[in-house]
Amino acid sequence: MESNQTNRALIKATVIALSVAVVTLVLFILPAEYDIDPTGVGKKLGLTVFNQDGESPSAKTSTDGDQDTVVVTVPAGKGIEYKLSMMESQQVTYEWQTSNGELYVDLHGEPDGDNTGYFKSYTVATVESMKGSFVVPFNGSHGWYWKNNTDKDIDVQLIFSGEYIVEGLK
Template identity: 70%
Template sequence: MESNKTSRSLIKATTLSFVVAMITLVLFILPAEYNIDPTGVGQKLGLTVFNDEGTKPLVTQASDGGQDTAILIVPAGKGIEYKLDMKKFQKATYEWVTDGGDLYVDLHGEPKGDTTGYFESYTIATADEMKGSFTAPFDGSHGWYWKNKSEKDITIQLIFSGDYVIEGLK
């Protein structure tokens, strides 16, 4: 009798462990590692940005219609891109600052549906901080490309607000 009870307990524990593992896989691992997010929870938790090769985000935003913040790391000798989906004439204000190193930055936009590779730059500079605003001249993806030409990783704090849908790291 006790052997039957032990077997049932073992089967219950195994089944429960399997269910928890599957939930963890679908909600957290697939979005973070493979950008597969069938429930949308991974994006809401900011997990889908972790799978971008060559980028190392620390935290990303939780948009509530107010101000959004992203902490990003630009690896030594590499570049990253952070984007917002905006409609024509929507406006965004922004401020970003690094932890001490200069970065090449290109604030630009790419028209929705364009397959030619066209993009329009709004600001190109090398700086360790920047503050401003822009109005989207067309529907599409708008944001920043930062390139770290130094030999050490540089952290960026990006604070922004306006009318957009966050695409995040690209």
């Protein structure tokens, strides 16, 4: 008899955990990561802002002379990433500046297919602006992580050109 009660409790706990996981996926993860918001809750909670450009990635090359410009808001006390998919030896030229304060920045890359958490930092600083270029040493996702350690939101205007596919906010 006690075994049946244990089995029922285990099944009940499993069903509850599965239900919570599905609700979390639909309400939070899909809107924030994939801009899929079937309930509209993600938009109301501001989760779809991470996918606000709504564009599918497009390839850019340094030979076309185009520049991309994006303005992102780094919320008070939080961090965000803006990423580009690049192949080994491709180059990007960039310039960014903040609206009203310093941000911690880590310009870095993560190799394609790596699941160990490895990344290579190219620049780490706490500044209001930065200008430069970089050539990537491996195929992967490369870009900027900004952390706002203040109590007010800070906008970043990022201008860049080169060889890449835009991944956008992560």
